Amino acid sequence: MYRQTIEKQTIQEIKEKMEQGLLPQWILTDPSIYEREQEKIFARTWQFLAHDSELPEPGSYVTRWIVDDPILVVRTNDGEIKAFLNSCPHRGTMLCTADFGKKKSFLCPYHGWSFNLNGDLIGVVAGDKVYGEEMKKDDWGLRPIAQVAAYQGMIFATLDPDASSLEEYLGGMKWYLDILLGRSGGMEVRGLPQRWVVNTNWKLVLENFSGDPYHVQSTHRSTVELGISPKDPLYAGYGHQVVLENGHGINVITAQGQGRPERPPYQGLPEEMWPLFESNLSKEQLRVFAKTTVFVGSIYPTLSFNSPVHGSEGHLHNYLNFRVWRPLGPDKIEIWSWFMIDKAAPDDYKEDAYKGYISSFGPSGTLEQDDTEIWTRVAQTSKGYMARNKVLSYNNLLNYLMGFERVLPDENFPGPGIAYPTCYLDAIHRATHEHWLELISRD
Ligand code: FES
Ligand SMILES: [Fe+2]
Structure with a gap:
C-alpha cells in the first residue's frame, strides 16, 4: 500500500518496469521518494x-x-x-x-x-x-x-x-551550450529572474522540457488554431532528440515540416551577427545551429532551457530562457525563469525578444499557462489511492513507449550524444528516469 520506505526489492521492481518502457505512477509525488531525492540527488549534483x-x-x-x-x-x-x-x-x-x-x-x-x-x-x-x-x-x-x-x-x-568536475558532469551538453551561450561572444540576463510557485513535482516539469515536444500540438492547441503553428501534427517532432550522459538531454527541432515556409538560418537572428557565429562555432555546430528552430532540453536534475523563435516571417526573434525547477516538496516547485539574449544583438531586437518571452513563457505567458495547468493535474492525479495503491500492476504504470526499441540512432548527426532522427520519442525520458533510479539507489 502506501510506501514509506524504498526497499531494494521495490527498486528492482521499478527497474524491471522501466526496462519495459513503463513507469509506476506512485513514484512521481511519493513523500519517501522525495526525501531520498533530497539526499541522493539534489545534494550531490551540480x-x-x-x-x-x-x-x-x-x-x-x-x-x-x-x-x-x-x-x-x-x-x-x-x-x-x-x-x-x-x-x-x-x-x-x-x-x-x-x-x-x-x-x-x-x-x-x-x-x-x-x-x-x-x-x-x-x-x-x-x-x-x-x-x-x-x-x-x-x-x-x-x-x-x-x-x-x-x-x-x-x-x-x-x-x-x-562530485566530479562541472565540465565532466555536463559532458556532451557543453557542445550544445557553446551554440546556445557562446555563439556570439556571450549572453546577458535581462531583468531579474521571475519566480512563481506551481503545485507539481520537479520530475514532471523536467520531463516536459527534456523530451516532450509531443505535447506541443495538443497542450498548446491555441497556437495552431490562431495560425501561429502549422497544422501538421508532426511539426514539433522534426529534428533530433539527443540523449546525453548524467540524465541530460536536448531536442534540436527544425520544425520544417509540411506547410511551413523555409525559415531564415540561425533562428532568425540578425544577419549582422552571423560572422560572430562563424568565428565562435565549429563547422558542425554551425550546421546544426543554421537549421534549428527550437532548442529545448535539460541539465539534470533541475535546470531546463528553451530557445524558441517567435514572431512572424520577416520579423522573427529568438531568445534563451533558462529555468530552475526548485523543489519545495513532493508536490510543489518554485520556478525561477531567466531571460537571456546575445549581448551583441541590436537593442531593438533585444526589446522585441523580451516582449516575445513575456507573452509566451513568462509567468503570465499564454504557453506557460497551458503547461502549468497540465503539470498541476498530473501531480493531483498521482496522489490518490488508486495511483498509489496497485503499485506495479499494469493499471498503475505510465506509458514511456514512444519509439521504444523501434527508432534507431542517426549515426550521421554531427553533435555528441545518442541522436535519434525525431523529437517525438521517449528516449530522453527513459534515460532520465533510469538515471534517477541509479542515483536514488546509491548508498
Ligand atoms: S550575528 Fe548573531 S546570528 Fe548573526
Ligand atoms: Fe509546453
Missing part, C-alpha cells in the same frame, strides 16, 4: 545558481537556493565568484535577505557580526569585551559551498565535495 552577467562588478551579489539551502553568491574584489551558505555562523539567521545588490561587506541583522566579500568574519560587536582577545575570527567565517564552477557564464555549485 545546481545552477546565476549567470555571470548578474554579478557585473566586485561586491555584486545575488541570493539563491539549492532546494532548501539558502545560497549567497558574491563577486569578490579579485573578480572571483564565491558562494556561501546564506546563514550566519553565529546563530544561523539568514545573513542577506535582499534578492540582489552590491556591497563591500555583509552585516548580520541579528547580533551585528560582519563578513567581507571572501566570507571572512571581520567585525564582532564589542568582540574584545565579550569574547576576549583570544577569539579566533578565522574559525567563524561564512560556510563556503563545497564546489563552485562556471561554464559559458553559467555559474553552478554542488554541495558534494566529492
Whole structure:
C-alpha cells in the first residue's frame, strides 16, 4: 500500500518496469521518494545558481537556493565568484535577505557580526569585551559551498565535495551550450529572474522540457488554431532528440515540416551577427545551429532551457530562457525563469525578444499557462489511492513507449550524444528516469 520506505526489492521492481518502457505512477509525488531525492540527488549534483552577467562588478551579489539551502553568491574584489551558505555562523539567521545588490561587506541583522566579500568574519560587536582577545575570527567565517564552477557564464555549485568536475558532469551538453551561450561572444540576463510557485513535482516539469515536444500540438492547441503553428501534427517532432550522459538531454527541432515556409538560418537572428557565429562555432555546430528552430532540453536534475523563435516571417526573434525547477516538496516547485539574449544583438531586437518571452513563457505567458495547468493535474492525479495503491500492476504504470526499441540512432548527426532522427520519442525520458533510479539507489 502506501510506501514509506524504498526497499531494494521495490527498486528492482521499478527497474524491471522501466526496462519495459513503463513507469509506476506512485513514484512521481511519493513523500519517501522525495526525501531520498533530497539526499541522493539534489545534494550531490551540480545546481545552477546565476549567470555571470548578474554579478557585473566586485561586491555584486545575488541570493539563491539549492532546494532548501539558502545560497549567497558574491563577486569578490579579485573578480572571483564565491558562494556561501546564506546563514550566519553565529546563530544561523539568514545573513542577506535582499534578492540582489552590491556591497563591500555583509552585516548580520541579528547580533551585528560582519563578513567581507571572501566570507571572512571581520567585525564582532564589542568582540574584545565579550569574547576576549583570544577569539579566533578565522574559525567563524561564512560556510563556503563545497564546489563552485562556471561554464559559458553559467555559474553552478554542488554541495558534494566529492562530485566530479562541472565540465565532466555536463559532458556532451557543453557542445550544445557553446551554440546556445557562446555563439556570439556571450549572453546577458535581462531583468531579474521571475519566480512563481506551481503545485507539481520537479520530475514532471523536467520531463516536459527534456523530451516532450509531443505535447506541443495538443497542450498548446491555441497556437495552431490562431495560425501561429502549422497544422501538421508532426511539426514539433522534426529534428533530433539527443540523449546525453548524467540524465541530460536536448531536442534540436527544425520544425520544417509540411506547410511551413523555409525559415531564415540561425533562428532568425540578425544577419549582422552571423560572422560572430562563424568565428565562435565549429563547422558542425554551425550546421546544426543554421537549421534549428527550437532548442529545448535539460541539465539534470533541475535546470531546463528553451530557445524558441517567435514572431512572424520577416520579423522573427529568438531568445534563451533558462529555468530552475526548485523543489519545495513532493508536490510543489518554485520556478525561477531567466531571460537571456546575445549581448551583441541590436537593442531593438533585444526589446522585441523580451516582449516575445513575456507573452509566451513568462509567468503570465499564454504557453506557460497551458503547461502549468497540465503539470498541476498530473501531480493531483498521482496522489490518490488508486495511483498509489496497485503499485506495479499494469493499471498503475505510465506509458514511456514512444519509439521504444523501434527508432534507431542517426549515426550521421554531427553533435555528441545518442541522436535519434525525431523529437517525438521517449528516449530522453527513459534515460532520465533510469538515471534517477541509479542515483536514488546509491548508498
Ligand atoms: S546570528 Fe548573526 S550575528 Fe548573531
Ligand atoms: Fe509546453
